[in-house]
Amino acid sequence: MSKPDAMTAGILVIGSGPGGCVSGTMLVEAGHDVLMVEEGEHLSLDSAAHFSREEMLRKYRNGGVSVALGRQKLAWVEGRCVGGGSEVNRGLYRRAPEFILDSWRKDFGVENLGFNSMKAHFAACEEIARVEYVPGAPSEMSQQLQRGAQALGWQSIEAPRLFSYDPDGKGGRRQSMSETFVRRFLQKGGRLNARTRIDRLRRVSGAWLATGSAKDEAGHSRPIEIRAQRVFVACGAVQTPALLRRSGFTHNVGNSLRFHPMVKVVAEFERDVNFAGDLDPVHQIKEFEPSFGMGCSISKRPMLGVALSDREGAWDLVHERSRRMGIYYVQTTGGTATVRNLPGFSDPLVRIGFTANDLHVLGTGLRKLCEALRAADAVRVMPCVAGYADVASTRSLEFMPSSLSASDGSVTSVHVFSSCPMGENDRRTAANSFGKVHGTDGLYIADASLLCTPTVVNPQGTVMAVAHRNALDAIERQFS
Numbered sequence: 001m002s003k004p005d006a007m008t009a010g011i012l013v014i015g016s017g018p019g020g021c022v023s024g025t026m027l028v029e030a031g032h033d034v035l036m037v038e039e040g041e042h043l044s045l046d047s048a049a050h051f052s053r054e055e056m057l058r059k060y061r062n063g064g065v066s067v068a069l070g071r072q073k074l075a076w077v078e079g080r081c082v083g084g085g086s087e088v089n090r091g092l093y094r095r096a097p098e099f100i101l102d103s104w105r106k107d108f109g110v111e112n113l114g115f116n117s118m119k120a121h122f123a124a125c126e127e128i129a130r131v132e133y134v135p136g137a138p139s140e141m142s143q144q145l146q147r148g149a150q151a152l153g154w155q156s157i158e159a160p161r162l163f164s165y166d167p168d169g170k171g172g173r174r175q176s177m178s179e180t181f182v183r184r185f186l187q188k189g190g191r192l193n194a195r196t197r198i199d200r201l202r203r204v205s206g207a208w209l210a211t212g213s214a215k216d217e218a219g220h221s222r223p224i225e226i227r228a229q230r231v232f233v234a235c236g237a238v239q240t241p242a243l244l245r246r247s248g249f250t251h252n253v254g255n256s257l258r259f260h261p262m263v264k265v266v267a268e269f270e271r272d273v274n275f276a277g278d279l280d281p282v283h284q285i286k287e288f289e290p291s292f293g294m295g296c297s298i299s300k301r302p303m304l305g306v307a308l309s310d311r312e313g314a315w316d317l318v319h320e321r322s323r324r325m326g327i328y329y330v331q332t333t334g335g336t337a338t339v340r341n342l343p344g345f346s347d348p349l350v351r352i353g354f355t356a357n358d359l360h361v362l363g364t365g366l367r368k369l370c371e372a373l374r375a376a377d378a379v380r381v382m383p384c385v386a387g388y389a390d391v392a393s394t395r396s397l398e399f400m401p402s403s404l405s406a407s408d409g410s411v412t413s414v415h416v417f418s419s420c421p422m423g424e425n426d427r428r429t430a431a432n433s434f435g436k437v438h439g440t441d442g443l444y445i446a447d448a449s450l451l452c453t454p455t456v457v458n459p460q461g462t463v464m465a466v467a468h469r470n471a472l473d474a475i476e477r478q479f480s
């Protein structure tokens with residue numbers, strides 16, 4: 001075993017997703033010596049086409065395959081590269097609704113979390129990572145969902161994105177962390193080490209010692225150790241509890257992981273709606289929030305093929321009619337999961353349980369989504385759930401099961417949070433109201449793990465705003 005490479009930092013930030021990048025940038029701007037480490041590679045936004053196989057292999061954890069086990073399974077994906085999930089996502093942007101922040105205050109005892117005071121933190125992040133609406137008309141596929149909602153009198157919105165659109169509305173650039181906060185962090189003197197994974201944290205002689213490994217470009221690994229006065233853990237909602245638990249911190253850590261479970265359908269329309277070069281769809285149906293929300297997914301040919309892979313002749317169907325097809329989803333908040341380490345494995349075991357009500361809400365949401373697409377004049381709606389028949393008439397909606405029965409991986413998710421909730425309610429929280437791990441000195445959580453419950457809306461804005469709020473509190477109140 002070779003001797004570890006030794007480094008020091010005033011503050012070590014572990015993980016460079018939205019939580020880590022916002023915290024790191026704030027800390028370095030306040031004059032602190034900050035080293036941010038990231039397990040994945042530092043790649044430019046253009047290094048792989050968006051939603052390509054190459055992107056999955058290079059920028060996702062496990063090439064995009066992670067499964068939560070249980071009677072009903074759930075497949076989820078996470079980014080693993082500098083910028084974390086922001087590098088691979090669509091950047092659909094919503095601020096956390098007031099009722100969510102209220103419930104975090106009431107149920108988890110989060111102090112000073114007013115809707116009005118949070119506005120400043122949302123706005124500060126939005127200024128650095130731009131949030132814009134499509135300047136012209138959104139894509140046809142996106143508008144189809146809105147037409148369905150309008151026909152039924154349901155509330156729908158056009159969501160803005162973390163995106164800088166060209167003035168003609170035909171293209172633009174995603175505002176991922178590598179395009180925004182990472183640049184700012186580096187310009188202000190922050191240090192960033194990619195391909196560096198931290199395995200454990202321990203307290204040694206009044207400081208934190210982080211141990212792990214760093215890979216060179218050829219993939220050869222060497223041991224490292226980093227000594228720091230303070231540590232911000234921002235490894236994402238699954239890896240943060242795994243790291244904390246490996247380091248001996250277990251109080252309310254990894255017991256309450258939540259997702260936005262999602263089921264998809266493919267709708268086929270009478271005319272073309274899906275064109276190469278379309279901007280990503282942006283419409284969402286809000287009518288049934290907080291129970292469930294609906295939206296449009298990326299619907300390139302390979303995605304359509306995968307979505308319909310359970311159906312006989314799927315590839316021929318996609319080959320013939322992909323321009324008439326779009327993928328849509330319904331997303332709920334049900335299911336609770338645990339995160340536990342297994343000896344000898346670098347990834348933790350995630351176990352999920354759904355209640356009968358969770359499955360009922362998923363079933364109801366799926367039926368409502370099919371209804372919206374029928375109202376948008378879809379000639380055929382194909383639920384992407386094994387054993388579900390096509391919905392070819394409004395009448396056939398009545399025959400859809402009222403609860404989702406699938407246990408075959410039809411339920412997926414891209415939103416992960418709540419594994420280490422913040423707040424003063426010691427029975428439910430792992431960290432205090434500003435992210436400091438209970439009972440520790442100088443150890444903070446700074447990512448989606450802190451969000452006490454699902455946000456119901458797209459979460460990245462809330463991850464960033466909470467990280468901004470907490471870093472500011474640490475700088476102004478705790479470090480002085």
Ligand SMILES: Cc1cc2nc3c(=O)[nH]c(=O)nc-3n(C[C@H](O)[C@H](O)[C@H](O)COP(=O)(O)OP(=O)(O)OC[C@H]3O[C@@H](n4cnc5c(N)ncnc54)[C@H](O)[C@@H]3O)c2cc1C
Nearest residue numbers: 015017019039084085089092198235236447448458459460
């Ligand atoms: C495909 C996809 C689509 C999405 N779409 C949207 C959307 O449109 N809108 C929205 O609001 N949200 C969306 N999200 C969710 C959003 O990306 C996340 O909420 C956000 O990225 C969470 O930020 P985070 O900082 O908590 O963690 P992450 O972004 O997961 O970042 C954590 C980082 O830490 C690194 N890391 C983990 N363990 C270690 C370790 N031990 N040592 C060093 N580094 C480590 C990881 O490699 C990763 O880069 C999407 C996510 C995905 C995957």
